[in-house]
Amino acid sequence: MNRFESAFNTHSASAAARRSAMLARIAQWRALEERAAQASARSKPVFDKRGQLLPRERVALLLDAGAPWLPLCSLAGYLQDTKDADKSVPGGGMLAGIGFISGVRCMVVASDSGIEAGAIQAMGLDKMLRVQDIALQNKLPFVHLVESAGANLMRYRVEGFVHGGSLFRNLARHSAAGLPMITVQHGSGTAGGAYMPGLSDIVIMVRGRSRAFLAGPPLLLAATGEVATEEELGGAEMHTSVSGLGEYLAEDDRQALGMARQLVAQFCERNRALAIDQKARVAINSGVDEPVLAADDLLALMPAHTREPVDMREVMARIVDGSALLEFKALYGGATVCAQARIGGHAVGIISNNGPIDVPGANKATHFIQWMCQLGHPIVYLQNTTGYMVGKDAEQGGMIKHGSKMIQAVTSATVPQVTIQCGASFGAGNYGMCGRGFAPRFLFSWPSARTAVMGGEQAARTMQIVTEAALARKGMAPDADQSQKQFDQIVAMFEAQADAFYTSGLLLDDGVIDPRDTREVLRFCLDTVVEAEAKKPRAMQFGVARM
Structure with missing residues (x-):
């Protein structure tokens, strides 16, 4: 592989403007996360009086x-x-x-009981379903x-x-798959x-704190x-x-969490195939060359407006080992x-966009996806596209069928795929x-990501043309x-x-990330999927039933 030679001027006025805009977006995102933490922390006097830890303290x-x-x-x-x-x-x-709990990579979910007693908020169910899918995969x-008040009956919706x-159903599937389910009922x-x-x-x-019942005292009395x-x-x-619902009785939150850590550690002593192979991880990450180009430059690479071009090879070179790329059909x-590259020692294929996807681009991507599947290399997508090319030449060149081949390749890929939405x-x-x-x-999404069927101005202009044509057919002039x-x-x-924050609120991604953390997030995800492929859990026909 060849080290990528950057042509990006990190000291230009445009780079400074882009950096400032990205930092402002990051600050806005962090402030939203802090808003939730502060809302939960306001319950601390109540938790202290009950001798409990706040949710974030429990997780820590x-x-x-x-x-x-x-x-x-x-x-x-x-x-x-x-x-x-x-x-x-x-x-x-x-x-x-x-x-990681006792050295084991785990999915951890905690009720944010500092806010409305842990009642499930908007999109809470969807969030739980998504993290369950990630854990199973x-x-x-x-x-x-x-520790949750459950559904808010004042906001009851039958579909929820x-x-x-x-x-x-997912809890039962998880247990049947041979993956332990441990609950601490705070x-x-x-x-x-x-x-x-x-x-x-x-x-x-x-x-003195745990409660679990199908009907609490008020409902029992009413029913x-x-x-x-x-x-x-x-x-x-x-x-x-x-009743036998609980196996272990703790005196307080701290002891309960200590018990959970011991259980995970003991589980892995009995099931080494599910534990992290520390030697393998060290072998993968030893000798890994960090990027030559600075991650901080990623703040200045992505423009605030999708009309400005970006050479996404500049992004790739700041997240891959040694800033080295082997570009395919350059x-x-x-x-x-x-391009082929390595991230944290993992061989990967990377696909990105320097504009709309045209016929040659769609064919190249299709070929590359199939090549990565033959090699068994995960594929990383760095999204930055206004879509597939339109126009007379594109349509006559078979854009629909060639774009469809690319979509079929993505759908049928046999290797793990990870997507970062960087721009459009x-x-x-x-x-x-x-x-x-x-x-x-x-x-995951960068704060600069924009997701839509088309740009706002294109959508508005399209509707304007349609409206004007309809009025013209009636012999009327537009106002x-x-x-x-x-x-x-x-x-x-x-x-x-x-907006990336709005789409993330709808769980159209797994979270917003700081562009500077892209390499570490991808390394973590790749470690996770490689470990998953190496694991051989003892699957059963049914989940572990309570006795």
Whole structure:
């Protein structure tokens, strides 16, 4: 492979402007995440009085100190609970991510019980379903820290109740796949929430705090007239001594989390195939050359407007080992860039865009995807495209059929695929570059990413032309003021929905990342998928049933 020679002037005025714009977006994103943390932390006096830890404190104690942590879907629900950007609290009512417990890579989910007692917020169910999919695909043990008021009945929607069944189905599938499900019941779990521990392999409860019942005292009284206390219905001591729902009884949150760490460690002693092969990881990462070009340059590479061109090889060279690339068909279909490289020692294929995808570019990408599948190398997509080429020449050249071949290749690829949305992700280009609908193993967005069927101005101009043509057929002239008003409204609607923070709030990605962290995020994801392929869990016909 050849070291890439950068032509980007990091000291230019345009680079400075781009850097400033990207830093402002990063600050806005971090402020949204901090808003959720502060909202949860306001409950600290209540938690202290009860002798409990806050949700983020629980997660921090559970995880190995100093080990990598990849948060997932931190903006879930943003602008979905309210359209007021100053009041919307992201997160979906839970914390989620991949981290290490006793040296084992695990999926960790914690109810954010500092906010509305852990009630599931907007997009909370979708967030849980997404992280369950990630855990299943990547053969990750699942550790769940539960303290939730469950569904908010004041915001009840029947479809949420019905689709919620998928959550419990996934818990059963996870256990049956031979992947341990450990629940620490820090507080309440009512109705559907009671099936969280019920469908886990191991349950740890906290004396005086844990509650799990299908019907709490108010519902029981309303439904049957029976009067019972919370402890009688679902307390920790009752479940660990009478019903058998709980295996371990802890005195407080700290002891419960320590028990969880011990269980994960003991599990891996018995099932070494599921543990991280530390020697293999050291072998992969030893001798890895860091990029020659600075990651900080990634702040200045991506323009705020999709009309400005970007050479995505400049991005590639700042995230791959030694800044070395082996470009595939470099002189053919130049607007589509395909290259082989290594990231953290892992051999990968990378596909990106220096403009719209034309016929040669689609054919090149199709060939490259199939070549990577033959080699067994994961594929990384760096999205930055306004879509497939349009126009008379493109249509006559067979753009539809050649673009379709590329989409078929993405769909049928037999290797893990990871997508980073860096800039524009418009039209069918989102599909051909392995967008959310094509189930990449992981998908993250830069703050600069824009996702839409087309640009706002193109959409507005299209509608303007259609409207003017309709009026002309009726012999009427368009009203200039009304036409401009409609144009501005359409642009505003498209721009608002294309924003990376808005799309992340809808879980159209697995989270926003700082461009400077792209290499480490990709390295973490590649480590995860390689470990998953090496694991051989003891799958069973059924999940572990509670006895």
